[in-house]
Amino acid sequence: MARAKQIVPAEERGLLEVIHAAPRDDGLRLVYADWLEEHADPDRAVFIRLSVAWEKQHPGLCPGTTHQFGGGEDHLRKVSAQMDKVLGL
Numbered sequence: 001m002a003r004a005k006q007i008v009p010a011e012e013r014g015l016l017e018v019i020h021a022a023p024r025d026d027g028l029r030l031v032y033a034d035w036l037e038e039h040a041d042p043d044r045a046v047f048i049r050l051s052v053a054w055e056k057q058h059p060g061l062c063p064g065t066t067h068q069f070g071g072g073e074d075h076l077r078k079v080s081a082q083m084d085k086v087l088g089l
Helices: 010-021 026-038 042-057 072-087
Strands: none
Touching: 010 026, 026 042
16 A cells, blocks of 8 residues: 655754754754654654663664664664655655
8 A cells, every 4th residue: 555645844844854964963853852842743752852862871772672773874874765755855
């Protein structure tokens, strides 16, 4: 079944593009979390904040496991490709 194309508001799209350009910048993700909270999506905001905090305490580990990411850059490329699809790039 084909997935419906997701429409992302311009302001949110801008934030996602900046995060996409600098995926290791936790500050940008936290700014996005603040934006989500201000725009009625507090659950996603909490998830992002917890993910940032978890990564600081467990660098290189996949949340919820004891497995390290196999090649951090490879993981970032996969996430980046997924972001491209969401953003329509």
